[in-house]
Amino acid sequence: MLKILVTDDIAKMGVEVLESLPDALVEVRTGLSESELLEAIEDADALVVRSQTTVTQEVIRAARQLKVIGRAGVGVDNIDLESATKRGVLVINAPDGNTIAAAEHTFAMMISLARHIPAANRDLLGGKWNRKRWVGVELRGKTLAVLGMGRIGTEVAKRAKVFGMNVVGFDPFLTEERATSLGIVKATLDDAVAQADFITVHTPLTKETHHMIDSARLRTVKPGVRIVNCARGGIIDEMALCEALEDERVAGAALDVFESEPLREDHPLRRFENVILTPHLGASTVEAQENVAIQVAEQIVHVLKDEPFEHAVNLPSLSAKQKESLSPYLALAEKLGLFAAQLAQGAPSSIRVTYTGDASAPDGGYLTRTVLKGLLGFQYSDDINYVNALRFAEESGLRVQEVRETRGRVYTNEISLSIETENGSHHLAGTLYSESGPRIVELDGYPIDMPSEGVLLFTRHKDQPGMIGRIGTFLGDAQVNIAGMQVGRRESGGEAIMLLAVDRSVSTDVIKQIEQVDGISMVRAIEL
Numbered sequence: 001m002l003k004i005l006v007t008d009d010i011a012k013m014g015v016e017v018l019e020s021l022p023d024a025l026v027e028v029r030t031g032l033s034e035s036e037l038l039e040a041i042e043d044a045d046a047l048v049v050r051s052q053t054t055v056t057q058e059v060i061r062a063a064r065q066l067k068v069i070g071r072a073g074v075g076v077d078n079i080d081l082e083s084a085t086k087r088g089v090l091v092i093n094a095p096d097g098n099t100i101a102a103a104e105h106t107f108a109m110m111i112s113l114a115r116h117i118p119a120a121n122r123d124l125l126g127g128k129w130n131r132k133r134w135v136g137v138e139l140r141g142k143t144l145a146v147l148g149m150g151r152i153g154t155e156v157a158k159r160a161k162v163f164g165m166n167v168v169g170f171d172p173f174l175t176e177e178r179a180t181s182l183g184i185v186k187a188t189l190d191d192a193v194a195q196a197d198f199i200t201v202h203t204p205l206t207k208e209t210h211h212m213i214d215s216a217r218l219r220t221v222k223p224g225v226r227i228v229n230c231a232r233g234g235i236i237d238e239m240a241l242c243e244a245l246e247d248e249r250v251a252g253a254a255l256d257v258f259e260s261e262p263l264r265e266d267h268p269l270r271r272f273e274n275v276i277l278t279p280h281l282g283a284s285t286v287e288a289q290e291n292v293a294i295q296v297a298e299q300i301v302h303v304l305k306d307e308p309f310e311h312a313v314n315l316p317s318l319s320a321k322q323k324e325s326l327s328p329y330l331a332l333a334e335k336l337g338l339f340a341a342q343l344a345q346g347a348p349s350s351i352r353v354t355y356t357g358d359a360s361a362p363d364g365g366y367l368t369r370t371v372l373k374g375l376l377g378f379q380y381s382d383d384i385n386y387v388n389a390l391r392f393a394e395e396s397g398l399r400v401q402e403v404r405e406t407r408g409r410v411y412t413n414e415i416s417l418s419i420e421t422e423n424g425s426h427h428l429a430g431t432l433y434s435e436s437g438p439r440i441v442e443l444d445g446y447p448i449d450m451p452s453e454g455v456l457l458f459t460r461h462k463d464q465p466g467m468i469g470r471i472g473t474f475l476g477d478a479q480v481n482i483a484g485m486q487v488g489r490r491e492s493g494g495e496a497i498m499l500l501a502v503d504r505s506v507s508t509d510v511i512k513q514i515e516q517v518d519g520i521s522m523v524r525a526i527e528l
């Protein structure tokens, strides 16, 4: 039975998708205290949150079998990504389900600021009819600076154009071509802020964007600017904003998100009549909540069913085409890693993975993660997976190198590993035949051809009469049937190798007996 814990309010349709997973127990438990969450997460396989639940290092540590955390929304700043990655817990989000809701909320905030709608409404409800006090400004002809031209920033920019605004965009990934096609001007942060009548921020909260709008920046604004934040609290320094509102450099601000949520009752921002505050409502539309809940629930179901999934935050993202060309090589890469672990039998200090021919297409490092999953998963812990394999390698001092060669020398595709350990170095290679699947085609410099599956016995020995027979006798006495055999040598009487496919595991006792045979230099039982 798989347990899926949902700790924030998500749309019912998302819960239904989760419940469609056979053998799943979906527990919706919102408003948990920290200690209740620590207890509830212990036996959960998946956790679904919005922004209310803070997924700390302690929460991730308390989870004994957590595979995936799903964020029904975009921002994952409430999840300790570093801890999740270290523990091999996949984090996924729903990146575009609430884009329009957030863009429309931003626009509602901007228009409300321009026309004093909340203040006029308050006044009127208080019994007044004050037409002179609430004279606004038009958006048409004004300059809007959009800081962060991702999904939401782009939708805001498009809407602003329709309202007749001049839009300047700041984003390190905004190209001149894209800016031109959107009818906006690409600008630096300094230029965008200095010329804007309205500023709206749409970046994630990161080390770089934390207090991107601070007191120094607020001294460079056009007097009378209006500022909107529907992205993340902390991008604008709230205290600096209060000062700028106080001395009227800023004519108004509209904020949906705060440095600390919920906004405390005595927060100075609550004192300004020209400040509009909403309680993190950017994504709160029926449509957006259904979209993100369904999107994240579907991906969680895929993850738990071990099917291809999308929107991983702590794995490189791949296009559908990349995924398609990569998938046949995953099994080969993992088997090679597993083979190398049993061949090398020692802590690896470096590994070079060479992808050749059709296997060399860029893959965001997925295949190397897969090789490492096989290698380190066997040597260290079953908990090593695609998510934490590279991190684990880094932390254990394993140097990882990737080489890509577009033209195959012998095979149309090949993955080869060169691995150094305290006990020496090994080299192996595999290829994928369309008709017979993954095969091992090279071992320590000897060409061979064997399916990479089942139980194998590998020996290095002196090329002399009787070796194969004696090894065969030990196996026969132990009732181990030989299903296939490959031998190789460089020169008569020199070193030779043998790779046997056998029908069942070879015991340590039998390995020890074979090791005693005169002329044997290495024996390895390998289970793939």
Ligand SMILES: NC(=O)C1=CN([C@@H]2O[C@H](COP(=O)(O)OP(=O)(O)OC[C@H]3O[C@@H](n4cnc5c(N)ncnc54)[C@H](O)[C@@H]3O)[C@@H](O)[C@H]2O)C=CC1
Pocket (backbone or CB within 6 Å): 073, 074, 075, 076, 095, 098, 099, 102, 147, 148, 149, 150, 151, 152, 153, 170, 171, 172, 173, 202, 203, 204, 205, 206, 208, 209, 230, 231, 232, 256, 257, 280, 281, 282, 283, 284
């Ligand atoms: N208020 C709410 O309820 C909601 C808030 N959000 C928040 O809105 C923000 C934007 O979301 P999306 O547009 O979906 O994300 P996105 O990932 O599509 O766009 C973010 C953009 O910010 C840019 N960026 C990153 N660092 C930057 C920097 N230092 N300077 C300038 N640009 C930088 C990126 O290049 C990217 O283009 C996120 O913080 C998200 O959490 C999203 C949905 C609802």
Ligand SMILES: O=C(O)CCC(=O)C(=O)O
Pocket (backbone or CB within 6 Å): 050, 051, 072, 073, 074, 075, 076, 098, 280, 281, 282, 283, 284
């Ligand atoms: O879950 C929510 O309503 C917040 C949405 C949000 O902030 C996000 O998606 O980044």
